[in-house]
Amino acid sequence: MDAQAFDSVWDALEDTAAEAANMRARSALMIALRTRIESWGESQAEAARRLGVTQPRLNDLLRGRVDKFSLDALVNLAGPAGFSVRIEIDDAA
Known part of the structure; x- marks a missing residue:
């Protein structure tokens, strides 16, 4: 079996370059958002209100x-x- 090299995990997991690019963008945004939200030091309920989403939705993020x-x-x-x-x-x- 030949080893394959990929630029990102998304290139390995997704079927097309477009899908991989979309997932790279989504994951980068999620990481940035999570880091920002955690820096606020608020409860999930407070952070959810601040973002205009439900607490379960914030929990998914x-x-x-x-x-x-x-x-x-x-x-x-x-x-x-x-x-x-x-x-x-x-x-x-």
Whole structure:
């Protein structure tokens, strides 16, 4: 069996380059959001109110359940968390 090398775990797991790119963006946003939320030192209920989501929804985010969030949903949470989101477009290698 030949060893394969991938740029990210998402490239190994997803079927297409587009799906892998979407998952990379979603996971990066989730990590940034989780770090910001944890820095607030608030309860999950308080943080959920601050972001305009339910506590169970916030719990899904904090537990890294990336499959439960679209890229749009995460971008919408970025504003209330105090983030500005920019997309960088590069030529494919």
